[in-house]
Amino acid sequence: MNIPQITLNDGNTIPQLGFGVYKVAPDEAERIVSDALEAGYRHIDTARLYGNEAGVGRAIVNSGIPREELFITTKLWNDDHGRQSAFDAIDASLERLGLDRVDLYLIHWPVPARGKYVETWEALEEIKAAGQADSIGVSNFLPHHLQDLFDATETVPAVNQIELHPKHSRPQMRSFCAEHGIAVESWGPLGQGKYALLEESAITSVAQQHGKSPAQVVLRWHLQHDLIVFPKTANRERARQNIDLFDFALSSDDMAAIDGLEEGLRIGGDPDEIG
Numbered sequence: 489m490n491i492p493q494i495t496l497n498d499g500n501t502i503p504q505l506g507f508g509v510y511k512v513a514p515d516e517a518e519r520i521v522s523d524a525l526e527a528g529y530r531h532i533d534t535a536r537l538y539g540n541e542a543g544v545g546r547a548i549v550n551s552g553i554p555r556e557e558l559f560i561t562t563k564l565w566n567d568d569h570g571r572q573s574a575f576d577a578i579d580a581s582l583e584r585l586g587l588d589r590v591d592l593y594l595i596h597w598p599v600p601a602r603g604k605y606v607e608t609w610e611a612l613e614e615i616k617a618a619g620q621a622d623s624i625g626v627s628n629f630l631p632h633h634l635q636d637l638f639d640a641t642e643t644v645p646a647v648n649q650i651e652l653h654p655k656h657s658r659p660q661m662r663s664f665c666a667e668h669g670i671a672v673e674s675w676g677p678l679g680q681g682k683y684a685l686l687e688e689s690a691i692t693s694v695a696q697q698h699g700k701s702p703a704q705v706v707l708r709w710h711l712q713h714d715l716i717v718f719p720k721t722a723n724r725e726r727a728r729q730n731i732d733l734f735d736f737a738l739s740s741d742d743m744a745a746i747d748g749l750e751e752g753l754r755i756g757g758d759p760d761e762i763g
């Protein structure tokens with residue numbers, strides 16, 4: 489499986505397509521991630537919040553895949569903001585994963601009400617320097633949160649992982665990140681199965697033309713917008729389908745038709761409110 493790599497602003501590379509494990513039950517994580525690794529995924533996106541880091545870790549060990557061939561992301565949860573809490577949080581995540589480093593460590597939400605995302609970011613800079621995370625980034629940060637990091641710290645986040653799908657495609661946010669050299673990761677890339685996204689005629693007609701499923705068309709749309717994407721599924725057949733994206737391409741008309749679905753329909757909460 490030849491999955492494209494994206495070069496981050498710190499020089500590290502990330503597989504553009506991965507596998508997400510939000511809402512994968514802890515007792516199912518090992519089986520589901522093992523299947524994903526067998527299907528060819530090498531990039532796994534987890535978080536302390538998901539409660540399944542240990543299962544992800546067992547699947548990694550059992551796979552026998554050399555560590556350097558894998559790209560593992562986890563995230564610092566909202567009640568772990570603050571310098572010492574961040575150090576404790578990465579230690580605990582690494583222990584659950586059974587790893588001595590992750591490839592990418594993210595602040596899950598900015599939680600402005602706690603007023604600690606700058607301090608937490610400085611802790612992530614130290615975590616990177618200590619070798620516990622090769623790259624560091626953020627998630628659900630809006631431009632003004634990012635600006636606070638630019639103003640106060642030395643490191644521009646390597647990625648911003650944000651809700652992004654055709655019904656909430658965030659062109660301004662994408663431009664802002666591109667201007668600052670921040671790679672964008674799309675969470676909820678399939679709209680989490682909501683809003684009947686995969687039944688939209690703009691998508692089903694393109695799918696029919698290419699002999700692909702609507703999910704494959706949407707994932708291809710993300711890839712062709714240079715987004716990093718890691719769809720989630722507990723279903724083996726769908727996991728195989730979601731990685732089978734490299735034998736077709738959307739035309740500029742196809743892309744424009746899907747871009748036209750944008751209507752600012754958010755699944756998640758407001759990053760200024762959550763926490």
Ligand code: NAD
Nearest residue numbers: 508509510533675676677678679680681703719720721726
């Ligand atoms: P998603 O858009 O990947 O949707 C997953 C759902 O889509 C599945 O449960 C299934 O119902 C459907 N689906 C998957 N493959 C399909 C197929 N081939 N055909 C038809 N339907 C299919 O949503 P997600 O899981 O929320 O997002 C992906 C990943 O992003 C997560 O697993 C997690 O790693 C990450 N995430 C991060 C945040 C954050 O705040 N940083 C929030 C949510 C998710």
